[in-house]
Amino acid sequence: MHHATICVHGGAEPHAETGALNMPIYQTSTYVQDSPGQPRLYDYARAGNPTRTAAEEALALLEGGACAYSFASGLAAAQVAIQLLDQGSHVLVCEDVYGGSGRLFTDIMARYGLEFDFIDMAEPQAIAAAIKDNTRMLWIESPTNPLLHLVDIRAAVEIAAPRAITTVVDNTFASPVFQSPLALGADVVLHSTTKYMGGHSDMIGGALIVNRDDLAARIKFLQFAAGAIPSPFESFLLARSVRTLHLRMQRHQENALRIAQALEHSGRFAAVIYPGLPSHPQHALAKKQMRGFGGIISLRVHGGQAAAEDFFQKLRLFKLAESLGGVESLVNHPETMTHASVPLARRQQLGIDGGLIRLSVGIEHCDDLLADLGVG
Numbered sequence: 001m002h003h004a005t006i007c008v009h010g011g012a013e014p015h016a017e018t019g020a021l022n023m024p025i026y027q028t029s030t031y032v033q034d035s036p037g038q039p040r041l042y043d044y045a046r047a048g049n050p051t052r053t054a055a056e057e058a059l060a061l062l063e064g065g066a067c068a069y070s071f072a073s074g075l076a077a078a079q080v081a082i083q084l085l086d087q088g089s090h091v092l093v094c095e096d097v098y099g100g101s102g103r104l105f106t107d108i109m110a111r112y113g114l115e116f117d118f119i120d121m122a123e124p125q126a127i128a129a130a131i132k133d134n135t136r137m138l139w140i141e142s143p144t145n146p147l148l149h150l151v152d153i154r155a156a157v158e159i160a161a162p163r164a165i166t167t168v169v170d171n172t173f174a175s176p177v178f179q180s181p182l183a184l185g186a187d188v189v190l191h192s193t194t195k196y197m198g199g200h201s202d203m204i205g206g207a208l209i210v211n212r213d214d215l216a217a218r219i220k221f222l223q224f225a226a227g228a229i230p231s232p233f234e235s236f237l238l239a240r241s242v243r244t245l246h247l248r249m250q251r252h253q254e255n256a257l258r259i260a261q262a263l264e265h266s267g268r269f270a271a272v273i274y275p276g277l278p279s280h281p282q283h284a285l286a287k288k289q290m291r292g293f294g295g296i297i298s299l300r301v302h303g304g305q306a307a308a309e310d311f312f313q314k315l316r317l318f319k320l321a322e323s324l325g326g327v328e329s330l331v332n333h334p335e336t337m338t339h340a341s342v343p344l345a346r347r348q349q350l351g352i353d354g355g356l357i358r359l360s361v362g363i364e365h366c367d368d369l370l371a372d373l374g375v376g
């Protein structure tokens with residue numbers, strides 16, 4: 001089935017008893033049992049909830065996975081992915097990983113006997129060169145936040161899989177509509193469902209999607225035993241939002257491509273970074289690995305932070321805020337906002353400075369967005 005159809009129908013069977021077209025919000029902590037130790041479908045809501053199951057079924061179908069597990073946030077999902085590892089394991093992380101993921105690794109998980117190395121994964125050989133005897137996981141984000149670097153997922157898996165290294169791909173930026181990491185060989189797909197999956201800037205959530213039975217069993221256990229589950233209401237919002245994911249992603253990408261072209265054409269910026277532009281150094285990989293280029297554009301202004309602030313002042317539709325992936329257009333200053341938690345030395349090395357701006361292009365009429373940006 002096509003993604004557009006899966007979005008509308010995935011996990012959405014009418015309710016057996018009432019015929020309700022949509023899965024109700026099961027606001028319950030427990031379930032009655034007919035005899036001791038004989039629950040019907042569910043026994044306790046940390047372990048399972050029908051509203052959550054509906055959302056998870058939709059996510060699994062969209063990613064082409066056997067199972068999906070949802071969590072209270074993207075970072076709660078990331079924490080569980082790391083908890084698949086035993087003490088003493090080494091993880092290779094792409095260097096411009098989401099700042100919150102990097103902080104989780106170095107400030108929390110490294111205290112529990114895990115090692116993390118952040119490396120440039122643009123060349124797959126760099127991954128092979130950095131592998132150590134105790135390397136157990138590759139942590140890939142593609143495209144990355146905010147510099148929109150890509151990692152060749154298939155090439156990375158070809159290095160990792162023969163060495164029994166688990167490949168995790170954070171697919172938040174691309175969404176399952178534009179990229180299918182499991183089909184490229186990855187073992188675990190991660191989403192911050194807060195972003196495109198939720199799509200309306202009104203919920204926080206995360207998910208892990210897998211095909212391997214061993215990983216599924218362990219993640220299900222961690223979801224239940226460590227307990228970072230989403231609420232029934234968040235699960236309802238997620239299942240509901242997925243219905244329009246395909247439609248929204250199409251418009252995000254249509255608008256972003258047109259805007260990126262107009263911004264580049266204007267000649268007013270030091271750089272316009274968008275995987276859909278031929279000027280993007282990994283444009284060919286984007287065309288090969290993705291079905292669309294997404295809705296995020298990064299820009300470098302001439303004149304550093306002062307020029308960036310001047311740019312923000314002129315915007316009316318693009319709201320200055322953290323986060324991304326909602327129906328409304330947002331603008332963000334990574335250096336002082338989303339990426340302030342990234343150590344200064346790494347920010348400088350990556351090129352996240354005062355003149356860098358990230359746009360999350362919404363689904364408004366493109367002409368209005370172009371006019372807001374002064375290139376209409």
Ligand SMILES: *Cc1c(COP(=O)(O)O)cnc(C)c1O
Nearest residue numbers: 073074075098145172192194205
């Ligand atoms: C936002 C984000 C996360 C973290 O998700 P939360 O839902 O905020 O916990 C992880 N990865 C990427 C790429 C993100 O953009």
